[in-house]
Amino acid sequence: xxxxxxxxxxxxxxxALRALVQVSHRQLLSPPARGEEREGYLDNITAxxxxxxxxxxxxxHTVNYLLxxxxxxxxxxxxxxxxxxxxxxxxxxxxxxxxxxxxSYYANITNVVVKLEPRGGAEHAVLSNCxxxxxxxxxxxxxxxxxxxxxxxxxxxxxxxxxxxxxxxxFLFNGAEENILQASHGFITQHEWAKSIRAFINLEAAxxxxxxxxxxxxxxxxxxxxxxxxxxxxxxxxxxxxEIFQSGIIPADTxxxxxxxxxxVPGIDLAFIENGYIYHTKYDTSDRILTDSIQRAGDNILAxxxxxATSDMLAKSFEYRHGNVVFFDVLGxxxxxxxxxxxxxxxxxxxxxxxxxxxxxxxQPKNRxxxxxxxxxxxxxxxLLSWISTLVTVLIVAVFISLIxxxxxxxxxxYVSVFLYGSAAVVKLILVHTLAKKFYYxxxxxxxxxxxxxxxxxxxxxxxxxxxxxxxxxSAFICTLWVAFPLLTKLMTHEEFRQKGATMKFVVMYMLGxxxxxxxxxxxxxxxxxMFTPIMGxxxxxxxxxxxxxxxxxxSTMILSSYFINFIYLVxxxxxxxxxxxxxxxxxxxxxxxxxxxxxxxxxANPKPKRVFLQHANRRFHDLDGNLVKxxxxxxxxxxxxxxxxxxxxxxxxxxxxxxxxxxxxAPFCGLxxxxxxxxxxxxxWYLPAxxxxxxxxxxxxxxxxELTPWNSLRLSFEVSGPSHMSLYIRPHEGSxxxxxxxxxxxxxxxxGGDYFVFYSRGLQASPWHFxxxxxxxxxxxxxxxxxxxxxxxxxxAQHEHESVIAHLYQIVSDMKVQFVYDAIIILTxxxxx
Ligand SMILES: *[C@@H]1O[C@H](CO)[C@@H](O)[C@H](O)[C@H]1NC(C)=O
Ligand SMILES: *[C@@H]1O[C@H](CO)[C@@H](O)[C@H](O)[C@H]1NC(C)=O
Numbered sequence: 001x002x003x004x005x006x007x008x009x010x011x012x013x014x015x016a017l018r019a020l021v022q023v024s025h026r027q028l029l030s031p032p033a034r035g036e037e038r039e040g041y042l043d044n045i046t047a048x049x050x051x052x053x054x055x056x057x058x059x060x061h062t063v064n065y066l067l068x069x070x071x072x073x074x075x076x077x078x079x080x081x082x083x084x085x086x087x088x089x090x091x092x093x094x095x096x097x098x099x100x101x102x103x104s105y106y107a108n109i110t111n112v113v114v115k116l117e118p119r120g121g122a123e124h125a126v127l128s129n130c131x132x133x134x135x136x137x138x139x140x141x142x143x144x145x146x147x148x149x150x151x152x153x154x155x156x157x158x159x160x161x162x163x164x165x166x167x168x169x170x171f172l173f174n175g176a177e178e179n180i181l182q183a184s185h186g187f188i189t190q191h192e193w194a195k196s197i198r199a200f201i202n203l204e205a206a207x208x209x210x211x212x213x214x215x216x217x218x219x220x221x222x223x224x225x226x227x228x229x230x231x232x233x234x235x236x237x238x239x240x241x242x243e244i245f246q247s248g249i250i251p252a253d254t255x256x257x258x259x260x261x262x263x264x265v266p267g268i269d270l271a272f273i274e275n276g277y278i279y280h281t282k283y284d285t286s287d288r289i290l291t292d293s294i295q296r297a298g299d300n301i302l303a304x305x306x307x308x309a310t311s312d313m314l315a316k317s318f319e320y321r322h323g324n325v326v327f328f329d330v331l332g333x334x335x336x337x338x339x340x341x342x343x344x345x346x347x348x349x350x351x352x353x354x355x356x357x358x359x360x361x362x363x364q365p366k367n368r369x370x371x372x373x374x375x376x377x378x379x380x381x382x383x384l385l386s387w388i389s390t391l392v393t394v395l396i397v398a399v400f401i402s403l404i405x406x407x408x409x410x411x412x413x414x415y416v417s418v419f420l421y422g423s424a425a426v427v428k429l430i431l432v433h434t435l436a437k438k439f440y441y442x443x444x445x446x447x448x449x450x451x452x453x454x455x456x457x458x459x460x461x462x463x464x465x466x467x468x469x470x471x472x473x474x475s476a477f478i479c480t481l482w483v484a485f486p487l488l489t490k491l492m493t494h495e496e497f498r499q500k501g502a503t504m505k506f507v508v509m510y511m512l513g514x515x516x517x518x519x520x521x522x523x524x525x526x527x528x529x530x531m532f533t534p535i536m537g538x539x540x541x542x543x544x545x546x547x548x549x550x551x552x553x554x555x556s557t558m559i560l561s562s563y564f565i566n567f568i569y570l571v572x573x574x575x576x577x578x579x580x581x582x583x584x585x586x587x588x589x590x591x592x593x594x595x596x597x598x599x600x601x602x603x604x605a606n607p608k609p610k611r612v613f614l615q616h617a618n619r620r621f622h623d624l625d626g627n628l629v630k631x632x633x634x635x636x637x638x639x640x641x642x643x644x645x646x647x648x649x650x651x652x653x654x655x656x657x658x659x660x661x662x663x664x665x666x667a668p669f670c671g672l673x674x675x676x677x678x679x680x681x682x683x684x685x686w687y688l689p690a691x692x693x694x695x696x697x698x699x700x701x702x703x704x705x706x707e708l709t710p711w712n713s714l715r716l717s718f719e720v721s722g723p724s725h726m727s728l729y730i731r732p733h734e735g736s737x738x739x740x741x742x743x744x745x746x747x748x749x750x751x752x753g754g755d756y757f758v759f760y761s762r763g764l765q766a767s768p769w770h771f772x773x774x775x776x777x778x779x780x781x782x783x784x785x786x787x788x789x790x791x792x793x794x795x796x797x798a799q800h801e802h803e804s805v806i807a808h809l810y811q812i813v814s815d816m817k818v819q820f821v822y823d824a825i826i827i828l829t830x831x832x833x834x
Contacts, residue, residue, distance in 0.1 A: 001501075001502035001503075001507065001567070001570045001571050001572065002571070002572060003571050003572060003573050003574060003575070003576055003577060004576075005504070006507065006567060006570075006571045007571070007576070007577045009507060009511075010564055010567065013511050013518075014518075014522075014560070017515075017518055017519050017522045018522055018526075020331075020519060020522075021331075021519070021522045021523045021526050022526075024331040024332050024333075024523065025210075025211070025332070025526065041069065041148070041149035041152050041153065042141060042145055042146050042149040042286045042289070042294070043286050044065060045062060045065065045132065045145040045148060045149065046139040046140065046141045046145050046285065046286045047139075048061045048062055048065065049139065050134050050135075050136050050137055050138055050139065050140065051132060051133050051134045051140060052133065052134065052135070052136050052178075052724070053109055053133050053175065053176045053178070053179045053182075053724060053725070053761050053762075053763065054723070054724025054725065054761060054762055054763060054764060055724070056764065058110070058132070058133050058134075058175060059110050059175070059763050059764040060764065062132050062133075062175070063087065063110055063112055063175070066112045066132065066148070066152075066173050067085065067087075067112065069152055070083070070085055070112075070114055070152075070155070071085075073152070073155055073156045073159055074159065076156075076159070076160060077159035077160060078159065078160060078161065078162045079119065079162075080118065080119060080161065080162050080163065080164040081116050081117060081118060081119060081158070081159055081164065081165070082116075082117050082118075082119060083114060083115070083116055083117075083159060084114070084115040084117070085112070085113070085114050085115075086112075086113045086114075086115075086191075086193075087110065087111070087112060087113075088110070088111040088113055088186065088187065088190070088191055089108045089109065089110055089111075089763060090106070090108075090109060090111065090183070090185075090186025090187065090189075090190050090191075091106060091107045091108055091109075091186070091766075092105075092106060092182075092185060092186050092189060092190065093105040093106070093742075093743045093744050094185050094189075094262065094744055094745070095743075095744035095745065095747075095749040096180075096181070096253075096257065096261075097749070098180070098253045098257070099251070099676055099677055099678060099751075099752075100677060100680065100751050100752035101677075101749045101750060101751050101752070102676070102677045102749065102751050102756075102757040102758070102759060103743050103744045103748070103749055103756070103757065103758045103759070104179075104180055104181075104182055104185075104758070104759045105743055105758060105759070105760045105761075105769070105771070106176065106179065106182040106183075106185075106186065106760075106761055106762065107760075107761075107762040107763065107766040107767075107769065108762055108763040108764070108765055108766045109175055109176040109179070109182055109183050109186060109761065109762070109763045110175035110176070110183070110763050111172060111173070111174050111175055111183050111186060111187050111191070112132075112172075112173040112174075112175070113170065113171070113172050113173075113187065113191060113193065114155060114170070114171040114173075115168055115169075115170050115171075115193055116155060116158055116159060116165070116168060116169045116170075116171070117168040118164040118165055118166065118167075118168070119164065120164075122165075122166070122167045122168040122196075123167075123196060123315070124167045124168070124196055124197075124198050124314055124315045125167055125168035125169065125170045125193065125196040125197050125198065126167060126168075126169055126170070126197070126198065126199050126200065126201070126305060126308040126309050126314060127169075127170045127172060127197045127199070127200035127201070127259075127265070127267075128151055128154070128169065128170070128171050128172070128200070128201050128203070128301070128305055129172045129174060129184060129200055129201070129202045129203065129255055129259075130144050130147035130148040130150070130151050130172075130173060130174070130203045131144045131147075131148070131173075131174045131175065131176070131177030131178070131183065131184075131255070132144070132145060132148050132173050132174070132175055133174075133175050133176055133177060133178050133179070133183075134178060135178045135280050137281075137282050138280060138281055138282050138283075138284045139282070139284060139285050139286065140284055141208070141284050141285050141286040141288065141289055142205040142207065142208040142209060142272055142279070142284050142288070142289055143204070143205035143208075143279060143280065143284060144177065144203065144204060144205055145286070146205070146272075146286070146289055146294060146297070147203030147204070147205070147297070148173050149294065150203065150294060150297050150298045150301060151171050151173065151203070151301075153298050153302075154171075154298065154301060154302045154305060155171055157302060158302075158305075158306070165306070165309040165310055166309060166310045166311075166312075166314075167198075167308075167309045167310070167311075167314055167315070168196065168309070169305055169309050170193055170196075170197060172184070172187055174187065174255070175763075176761065176763075177254075177255060179725075179759070179761045180253075180676065180759060181253065181254075181255055181257065181258045182761065184255035184258040184259065185258050185262055188258060188259055188262055188263035188265070189262055189263070194263065197263070197265050198265065198314045198315070198317045199221075199224060199265065199266055199267055199268075199308055199314060199317060200259050200265055200266075200267035200268070201267060201268045201270065201301060201304060201305065201308075202254055202255050202256050202259070202267060202268070202269045202270065203270055203271075203297070203301065204254045204255075204269065204270065204271040204272075205271055205272045205279065206250075206252060206271045206272065206273050206276055206279060206531070207271075207272050207273045207274045207275045207276040207279050207531075207534070208272065208274065208275045208276075208278050208279060208283075208284050208288050208289065209272060209274055209275060209288055209289040209290055209293045210272055210273060210274025210275065210293060211234070211236045211272070211273075211274070211293070211296065211332070212236065212270045212271060212272050212273075212296075212297045212300070213236050213237065213238070213241060213270065213271055213272075213273050213527075214228060214235075214236065214237035214238070214241075214268055214269070214270050214327075215237075215238070215241035215242055215245050215269055215270070215271055215273075216241075216242050216245055216246065216254075216256050216268070216269035217242065217266075217267070217268050217269070217325070217327075218242075218260075218266055218267075218324065219260060219266060220266065220321055220322055220323060220324060221266040221317065221320065221321055222320070222322075222323050222324065222325040222337075222339060223311075223313045223317070223320045224266055224267065224268055225237075225268075225325040225327050225337050226325075226337065227268075227304055227307050227308055227311065227313075228268060228304055228327075228335065229327070229335045229337045230307060231300075231303040231304045231306070231307035232300045232303060232304055232335070233296075233299045233300055233303055234296050234299065234300055234332065235300070235329045235332065235333075235334060235335040236329055236332055237327055237328065237329050237335055238327070238328045238329065238524075238527070239325070239326055239327050239328060239474040239475060239477075240328065240475045240478065240524060241527070241531075242474075243473055243474065243475050244528075250531075250535065251535070251538075251539065251540075251681070254269055254271070256269040266317070266321075268304070270297075270300075270301070272293070272297075273527075273530060273531050274530060275288075275534070276530075276531065276533075276534030276535060277411075277534045277537065277607070277608045277609070278607060278608075278609065279534070281607075281609055281611070283607050283609065323339050323340060323341060324339075324340035324474060325337050325338065325339060325340060325474070326338055326339075326340055326343040326474040326477050327474075328477065330520075331519075331523060340472075340474050343469075343474065343476070343477060343480075344469055346480065347465055347466075347469040347476050347477070347479070347480050348466070348469060350465065350480055350483055350484050351462045351465045351466045351469070351483065353487070354458055354459075354461075354462040354465075354483050354487055355462060357458075357487060358376075358455055358458065358459055358462070361455065362376045362455075375452060376452060376455065376456065376459075378440075379449075379452045379453050379455070379456040380456045380459055380460070382432070382433070382436050382440075382456075383453070383456045383457065383460060383562075383565065384460075385432065386428075386429050386432040386433055386565075387429075387558050389428060389432055390425050390428040390429050390432070390554055390557070390558065391551075391554050391558075393424060393425075393428045394421050394424050394425050394428070394550050394553070394554050395547060395550055395551065395554075397420070397421065397424055397550065397589070398421065398544070398546040398547045398549075398550035398551075399544070399546075399547060401420075401546050401592060401593075402544040402546050402547065402642065404593060405643070405646055406592050406593060406595060407544060407545055407546050407599070407641070407642045407643050408536065408537070408545055408546070408599035408641060408642070408643060409592045409597040409599060410533075410549065410597070410599075411533070411536065411537055411599040411600065411608055412597070412598070412599060412600060412601040412608045413597055414529070414533060416588060416591075416592065416597050417549055417550075417553060418553070419584055419585070419588040420585065420588045420589060420592060421549070421550040421553040421554070422553050422557060423581045423582075423584045423585040423588070424585050425553060425554050425557040425558075426557060426561070426581055427578060427581045427582050427585060429557065429558075429561055429565070430568055430574050430577060430578055430581075431578065433453075433565060433568040433569065434568060434574045434578070437449065437568070437569055441569075446501075446502075446569055446570055447497070447501050447502070447570070449566075449569035449570075450497075450502060450566040450567070450569045450570040451497075451566070453565050453566040453568075453569055454486075454490065454563065454566040456565075457486070457562040457563055457565060457566070458483065458486055458487065458490070460562065461479055461482045461483050461486075461562065462483050464479050465479035465480060465482070465483050478520070478521070478524065481516065481517040481520055481521075482517055482521070482559075482562075485513065485514060485516055485517040486513075486514065486517070486563055488513060489509075489510055489513025489514055490513075492509065492513055493506055493509045493510050493513065496509065501570075502567075502570040502571075514563055518560070521559060521560060522560075525556045525560075528552065529552065532548075532549070532552065533549070536548065536549060536641065537608070537610070537611060537640065537641050538611050538640045538641065539640075539641065539642075539681070540640070540641075540642075540678070540681030540682050541638075541639060541641070541642060541644055541681070541682050541683055541684040542642075542680070542681060542682075542683055543642065543681075544642050545641065545642050546642075598647075599643065599647070600647070610639070610640075610641070610643075610647060610648075611639075611640035611641065612637065612638065612639055612640065612645075612648070613636075613637070613638035613639075613640060613682075614635055614636070614637055614638075615635070615636045615673060616633075616634075616635055616636075616690060616693045617633065617634060617635075617636050617672075617673055617693070618631070618632070618633045618692055618693055619631060619632050619633070619634075619671065619673075621664070621667065621671065632687075632689065633689070633690055633691060633692045633693060634687045634688050634689045634690050635687070635688040635690045636661075636672060636673070636685065636686075636687050637655060637685070637686040637687070637688060638682050638684075638685055638686075639684070640682075644684050644686075645657075645686055654688060655686060655688060657686075659686050659687055659688050659689075660684070660685070660686055661685050661686060661687035663679075663683070663685075668729040668730070668731045668753075668755035669729055669751075669753070669755060669757070670685070672685060673727065674727060674757075675725065675727060675759070676757075676759065677751040677752065677757040679752075679753070680752045680753070695722075695723055696723070697721075697722055697723040697724075698722065699720065699721070699722035699723070699726070700719075700720065700721045700722065700768070701718070701719075701720050701722075702718065702719045702720075703716060703717075703718055704717045704718060704719050704770070705717045709774065712776075713739055713774045713775060713776045714774065714775045714776075715772055715773070715774045716772060716773055716774075716775070717770065717771070717772035718769075718770070718771055718772065718773075719768045719769070719770055720760075720768060720769045720771075721768040721769065724761055724762055724763075725759075725760070725761050726760040726761075727757065727758065727759055727760065728757075728758040728760060729755055729756065729757055729758075730748075730755065730756040730758070730773065731754075731755045731756070732775060735777055736775050736776065736777045737775065737776050737777055738756060738773060738774070738775060739774050739775065739776045740773075740774045741771065741772065741773040741774065742770075742771045742772045742773075743758060743771055748773075
């Protein structure tokens, strides 16, 4: 086999597969299926503006808009159904272990609930959930107005139909999801219709536009996956996504968790995942969502809802509760789904066949068995060695890039990462095997080596297959593909290879045999990179994104190269390939080091903003005796990614490392007003002195009572009033402990670091917040620290003293894309003597 045609052929093969994957992701759709399109919901909801909980936009304007539309739909509905509408304003509290654990309290937030019921009534229901609130400073088109528009459209279609459904469909337009899942909790734990719900579909966004991915189903309840498989017209679903998401490495959560944990209802979680770069930014606008994309989501969800609402299984879901399902779509054309039990058996059978094949080959003829075995394990060892050394080499490059401050060079130009880390990985792999061929296998026949290394790869993947199946992961099906097809290919090409060696014909047959698993692996890698690359722009100041991405690239390289390693031994020379790839790597490295690839982009059509978190804060610190020891005001600045503010300083010199603020160790959560307990992800903070801020609803914080309980603990009760968003931190004094409180289920849940974090929010109207806590093992002058921070969305108008700096800052940062702007206050109240 000659290098001159072998290497380009492999490259061409991979590029062709890549192109096919691209085509499959772009083929959004067939033309609209329904004639009566009612457009404008999405534009009209986003036109209301950012919809934060507690703002009139969210609590009044959007709610009124939804009610009007529902009324209009009702007026056109047929007699087959009845439509009921309810506005719920729940108050409640719960603790979850998301982000290390915290507690949430909500008062009078808003849900708009619609029930579509067959005329004769229905005992069971299926729930469809979207949220109409948004984070500050974004029109929240994709997250999640588009889903609410799709739901209105579906309500319209179903209500116009004269065929009655068998069960009710409940549409929940929930008004507080960005407040970490409060509204869904209020609905599922308090609303009277919640008891009839047997399954749900949740419509979410982790990106903007594109296709919506089914990334979670269950727990268990395989019939739900079946419903999607049967009904969805343009499926996009993967159990791999489910297992990645449920492992917790993506810093996000959805209402799915609330329905599962507090409602005990199984469901399907769908999300738009494309273009996560602008998720939660002001660029999440309706014009960026293709009509195709909406149509596609609508077709899918309507079909699945209809299927569920006419299914006998919904009523008796408990009978079909058990078992997991392996499911994945094939290039968006159809979904394969089968019970995990069958998958397990299939996996073991295929692994066993592979082991048999390998065993037979290595152990025969008997007189050479020991020798064969030795050679086989040497090849196996070399494989592992080449992988480990590749990983180490590429990670060293990634760490170097992070240390010199060139992180995220590939954030806008993704192919930079492929040229940098991908070429380094391939060079290292080829180098190790070329050296092995040259020095270790001096006089061994190429054809024999090619064979042994193929077997070594097969062995690796058979072992991995058996192990992953043993652990119980459904994702093991990938390894099944990765063992079964190569084995078949091997058997198919065996004769040609034995007689003539690595001819062109052999190579072409080999590549054809590998077509399915390689195409699938490419498809999967594309989805993973599509999801994870944007997340690197908001993964905090602590994890170097280059190391993570380089790790992903090495893993993909290892997997995709595994059945081409044998070619290194078959090919006469690797020199040209090595020189070419090394040149690519070195040139890219030099360019990256020179800083030519600016990570972010303000390209209007396709922005990749840098995320910056700004809060205008006043802080007051008291000592344990209640004396004010320090107070200040400033703009608290948080870069959302590893680069911190390094790209801001050249533009706004005021923001530089001299204003880096240390963690205030004696105060909970570093003495900064977090909206969520994410202090462990953002350890680098900057604080630019600024004028004092006067929030529209100032905070009033009162200790109402202090009493000794008969069970000898100290109960303290409080009253707080203030703006729509507040956070409360609690740190009991050393020696005393927080034993119970009026929040959550009564058991206090500590956050990372041991302090307690309570997130408060309210709708437009709420009475003062009353709560109590109980301390045990206190002394009579307990020094429990209570920190209250108020957070309220604010816009930076010309109301500030340091106007020029702030206006300048705001302008620059808004070009770089501010994520949130809040104003905030922290008050530390201490010394609660009995
Ligand atoms: C959206 O708003 C426009 C302008 O006010 C109006 O003409 C249109 O009917 C609205 N569409 C819907 C579906 O609300
Ligand atoms: C909810 O709002 C009503 C008035 O609309 C008020 O009476 C009630 O106290 C509020 N509930 C809470 C928990 O704030």
